[in-house]
Amino acid sequence: MAQMMKAAIFVEPNRIVLDDKPIPDVGPLDALVRITTTTICGTDVHILKGEYPVARGLTIGHEPVGVIEKLGSSVAGYREGQRVIAGAITPSGHSAACLCGCASQDGAGTRHGFKPLGGWRFGNTIDGAQAEYLLVPDAMVNLTPIPDGLDDEQVLMCPDIMSTGFSGAERGQVRLGDTVAVFAQGPIGLCATAGARLMGATTIISVDSVPARMDISRRMGADHVVDFSRVDPVEEILRLTDGRGVDVAIEALGRQATFEAALRVLRPGGTLSSLGVYSADLKIPLDAFLAGLGDYTIVTTLCPGGKERMRRLMEVIAAGRLDTRPLVTHRFRLDQIEEAYALFANQRDGVLKVAITP
Amino acid sequence: MAQMMKAAIFVEPNRIVLDDKPIPDVGPLDALVRITTTTICGTDVHILKGEYPVARGLTIGHEPVGVIEKLGSSVAGYREGQRVIAGAITPSGHSAACLCGCASQDGAGTRHGFKPLGGWRFGNTIDGAQAEYLLVPDAMVNLTPIPDGLDDEQVLMCPDIMSTGFSGAERGQVRLGDTVAVFAQGPIGLCATAGARLMGATTIISVDSVPARMDISRRMGADHVVDFSRVDPVEEILRLTDGRGVDVAIEALGRQATFEAALRVLRPGGTLSSLGVYSADLKIPLDAFLAGLGDYTIVTTLCPGGKERMRRLMEVIAAGRLDTRPLVTHRFRLDQIEEAYALFANQRDGVLKVAITP
Amino acid sequence: MAQMMKAAIFVEPNRIVLDDKPIPDVGPLDALVRITTTTICGTDVHILKGEYPVARGLTIGHEPVGVIEKLGSSVAGYREGQRVIAGAITPSGHSAACLCGCASQDGAGTRHGFKPLGGWRFGNTIDGAQAEYLLVPDAMVNLTPIPDGLDDEQVLMCPDIMSTGFSGAERGQVRLGDTVAVFAQGPIGLCATAGARLMGATTIISVDSVPARMDISRRMGADHVVDFSRVDPVEEILRLTDGRGVDVAIEALGRQATFEAALRVLRPGGTLSSLGVYSADLKIPLDAFLAGLGDYTIVTTLCPGGKERMRRLMEVIAAGRLDTRPLVTHRFRLDQIEEAYALFANQRDGVLKVAITP
């Protein structure tokens, strides 16, 4: 008979509960990871609220830090007991999407190898990380050992927050000497700010209104922090750039207002790098779009995954280039996860990210 | 006293007339070009209708083919009597925009060197090409000799139509073996089709409904031509690609319907390359946008200009890789230009492009 | 007891013989392919001559066309009886090299995931394709179904020759309107010529001295073919380009003379794309290198592999953009392979490529 474990399960809209589930069997390409730390993502709150549909009974969560408990029969290059992380996105390594450098849209098993958001499996199409154990598919593509000397909380942002945030700067092709605006300084926006800084932007302007987030924004690398509750952020960014506008604008919220503001602060020929998860149609105003003649680039990105991505992100931490621990504001045991959801979903008590430890 | 010339002048909305104007003086960096052939662009029709505002009295037109009549005192490397073209966009060569590889947004003379659409001067901010003579600014950046053996009509599409159309494929980063859709097969869309073909796309699907355009589309390189008046183009493109979608979708009309269809036929991770001049706000439907998580890239482009660009385009013609003469469906003398506008603005008689010869 | 098959085996330098070998067992991620057509590569001749060391007893060959005989237990998305090809390079899909877009240097199983030439397994580190059956590792990364309507010889160049040749143009970043030189018009050089043509080069100058190759070169897309036995190719290319030089020079032989000539015909800022397998140290002459100040780019490439690459190449064939059948000059049965090696290794009878059918 299967051994049982605790897992945070989606029951129905507005109900994620901790329940018993069998510890999963390990297929030839899988690894079973004992979770030591995980966290809750904004996406999980969308799931909780029923805004993003998942199967009832699914274990939620896509940000695992843990220890290899058991390796599949075909998995080489790892050992049980190794401390590892896996990305929120777990590409197969063999779909056309993967082989095109677009692994987050992994369509393994589909006719043509592309599937919208297909690389996002944990807590979406397969059981996720808010549990005592997690089955990691295609383990050889997805598991990365944690460098010696880094503790769980130091790498907890790598699977999603830091990977997504950094990708905002990377896909925006931030260059040495660029001026960059980052709209919204939640965890992902904060990491976008840090990414822009690490890639050499020399004027970084972030936008938020929560004082604690504005403070951390400066620590993450912002040169100017604009409080949109006090000033119009478009006007203020144009003022701060002496009317020039920015080379790259990063959207990290998923709203019309921020998307549109990001477009309006771009210099002609600039790039809008969008990270937000939108929940409504977007409008592109004709004037802000220069009627289609502005040589603009708009890119969207779903969190890059895979073990090499995770290795690089942990290198950034290990090398002391960035410390994401200030983003972890609250800590809970797995058996307190319903309480953690209540806090996080309502953005109480200045929460940025919570650490959950089984 | 200044010598006079004939020029097509914007008088007021719905009135472009041929009138007398002084032949312009030649500044140190300018060249005076005697126009031998020019044409009318869709943008000129917007000007005619008063939809795009220009100064009253301005000479219209931005597609010059001619002969150097006189060179400015600081212009070296050319000789009078040389047959030349200049691009529709005439960058200064010295703005920040130019030095950033974004010359169409040339902001010469502005504080930061970027100006929306600033590179478009002919028939917009300075007198244009529908005249007996044209003053070309920054001549050393903008004049390209016509290769021996090419006649005027062979290169008439280079200044705008072919440069813009090709840029749709180039900015879309079409790669060997790509599947590409091109929405609308007017002159620019036809050149986008040709550009995709020349860059190695192996499945090119164009969309239009005018039989003559659909015929030329096949000659320009389309593998499939979809008649949107008979079938839903999104469904048909998905059918033709067996449900996969396209790697690159090129929009060449400037309408919500084509923009949206271009987005809907993209595979996840694909690129929408927009060439159209829009006249209203655009909507990005949430589902087509995969809520911002589709790893999409959307690029817009204003016709690339400059002498090196023109040299490359004429090389394409000279090498026999493309013949754009089928796009020239009608011919007029400059003194018939009002008649030419009437035909072209109303898209009568299957017109694609007209050749105007002073 | 294992069933036996015929295979071309490396016995010792200068001896590749056809011998009996067990049909291999199929592991969970493998596929067994019954070879219907294969060929001999120049690299195989290096192996034959003992210049490139492989294990005694190894089956040679890395260019398989065949039919799926049996699928491993974990392989999904294929069916037995399907006609397929695999690339000469068979990446694992899960090494760091693969996840970095550098799959030919696949270091699956190594500490850091990079291994020089590690993606080249067939006929190098594992049994190859000159046999009745071939075991394809990581089948889901490497098998591509052959499009309906294409026969074996139409796709026989895809696994190596066309993939390598095209990569010369791709890695050289050939652009619309480029001038390109291709040094040596063996099978790979011919495909480099075709690749440059398909990507939009408008002046393509190839170099060889064998009349039959020079003829095919024109059919593959060369605008000018220089006979280096009659004229100095550097001088001739500079003459043909009116002293300008080329944007991209592709080296397809692997010799000092061609490498150096490729460098000498580059315009400043140009790209040398090297495909040749060298057998001695190279010299970069100081003057040709502009003392290191010429803004040159030199790239080398090992044949790109993987199923998506193969799909794209076969699309090029299926779309009628290129026909590589003229490269197949001779045909042999597998039991004549020793005779085929004798012909091919000595470049007798104008041989370009041979088709071998078990």
Add this chain to the structure above:
Amino acid sequence: MAQMMKAAIFVEPNRIVLDDKPIPDVGPLDALVRITTTTICGTDVHILKGEYPVARGLTIGHEPVGVIEKLGSSVAGYREGQRVIAGAITPSGHSAACLCGCASQDGAGTRHGFKPLGGWRFGNTIDGAQAEYLLVPDAMVNLTPIPDGLDDEQVLMCPDIMSTGFSGAERGQVRLGDTVAVFAQGPIGLCATAGARLMGATTIISVDSVPARMDISRRMGADHVVDFSRVDPVEEILRLTDGRGVDVAIEALGRQATFEAALRVLRPGGTLSSLGVYSADLKIPLDAFLAGLGDYTIVTTLCPGGKERMRRLMEVIAAGRLDTRPLVTHRFRLDQIEEAYALFANQRDGVLKVAITP
């Protein structure tokens, strides 16, 4: 009669002397700059020694910081009295090379618009900066105002040292999380180290043997500094990277030993970014080159110039991202320049760079 000024003039090999010269006339596109600070470059020492030939009587020097004294009649956008710098490379803005993004090989006035090293004019083909006054050609392409608050020494490295050094990292396409080696820590190598750091490299290994340079290297961003006089740098870098090798190796000396070592520490698929000025043929060892099959990229770069480049570099300084003042180890008046050459040419007294003030 022309007013006279002091200038450092090349008389013959081993003789650069301070002499009187007329203050140059200002053509329509020029600006006359009164030099307030300049410096001596390693290239100037090559000129001094007669290793790099220039015309007798030429004023040497290509690193100007100064004040606009007079503007040409066609120059707009500046005002006399403005503090400015110009790059060592002064592109015309209108050559084919400039319009191709390869401005350092500017061939203004040549048939095809490319000329080896053609963008390098100061102290090479026209009078240079080691003088009281400097005539800047194509002033609108080349002059950048110095941001308020920055003194001369803060921006003195921008025209050449920082532009060249940073380009080593930029052309090497250093990415977040890369491992980078930089060979030689003279002023340019130090700026390459800083550039790699600013672009997000997480393991930076520099190589030198002079203790003072090794110290500054750490301050500029090196994580490890290898003393090649004590250990074999290739072995040590492989040891420090646990056998993996580096993603990008930057050569900043111009010698066979460093070029070869840079190649030997690359991981397969890595990039060698070469900045050095070589004085002899280079050898590429067959094994280090993986016989041409390593998917390597080798790039060389001549100092990028132009006003936008200078603006970005000064932004890096103004934003506090880098302080290059530690590179200025000695200060001289212009009338002491012969003494400065004696010190700098013989690398006495730990000199890195000298500041020369007229």
